[in-house]
Amino acid sequence: MSDVDNRKYRSFTAEVGARVSLYLSWASGLFSLILFIFLLLNHIQVERDYPLADPALKSIKQAIEKHPQDQQLKQSARELSTRLRRNYFVNQDHMKWAGMLLFGSMIVFLASMKARTELTERLPVPQGLQPMEGGRAERATFRWAVGAGAGLMVALTLFVVYVSPPEMELKLP
Numbered sequence: 001m002s003d004v005d006n007r008k009y010r011s012f013t014a015e016v017g018a019r020v021s022l023y024l025s026w027a028s029g030l031f032s033l034i035l036f037i038f039l040l041l042n043h044i045q046v047e048r049d050y051p052l053a054d055p056a057l058k059s060i061k062q063a064i065e066k067h068p069q070d071q072q073l074k075q076s077a078r079e080l081s082t083r084l085r086r087n088y089f090v091n092q093d094h095m096k097w098a099g100m101l102l103f104g105s106m107i108v109f110l111a112s113m114k115a116r117t118e119l120t121e122r123l124p125v126p127q128g129l130q131p132m133e134g135g136r137a138e139r140a141t142f143r144w145a146v147g148a149g150a151g152l153m154v155a156l157t158l159f160v161v162y163v164s165p166p167e168m169e170l171k172l173p
Contacts, residue, residue: 006122006123006125007120007121007122007123008118008119008121008122008123009119009121014119015119017115017119018115018116018119018120021112021113021115021116021119022112022116024108024112025109025112025113025116028105028106028108028109028112029109031105032102032105032106032109035098035101035102035105036102038098039095039098039099039102042091042094042095042098043095046088046091046092046095050088051081051084051085051087051088054080054084056080057077057080057081057084060073060076060077060080061077064077
């Protein structure tokens with residue numbers, strides 16, 4: 001028995017599908033790995049560059065405490081705070097989309113791996129004892145036993161129904 005003859009699916013289409021699913025699993029796995037690394041590095045950067053912990057913003061706030069009447073300083077603090085917060089929330093939005101892409105690529109990876117496994121699955125090769133002859137007679141006996149059991153159940157049900165009918169009085173007006 002050759003290597004291909006033992007496969008569960010022996011068609012050319014199954015062979016092509018197995019190859020395509022292998023390439024798809026490699027591509028989606030590599031894409032998932034790159035996205036994971038991107039998300040991890042981005043998370044580290046966001047933790048490091050938290051907008052409220054920015055040193056330039058802290059120094060402007062300290063200068064405002066010293067000179068509370070300086071409107072130019074207040075305006076620059078507002079602009080810097082707005083820019084830092086906008087960058088932070090845009091970054092959060094990008095991380096959300098990257099997370100959804102990672103989830104989708106992992107689904108594609110798992111589905112392609114399952115398809116590859118299914119298309120390249122090999123049938124078991126029996127080892128040891130040879131099948132016994134005369135299995136057809138045993139199957140006929142089992143079918144007869146199942147039929148007889150079902151017939152007995154029907155007969156018992158009919159017997160119980162007709163031997164003890166429910167007592168009902170029909171009153172006609």
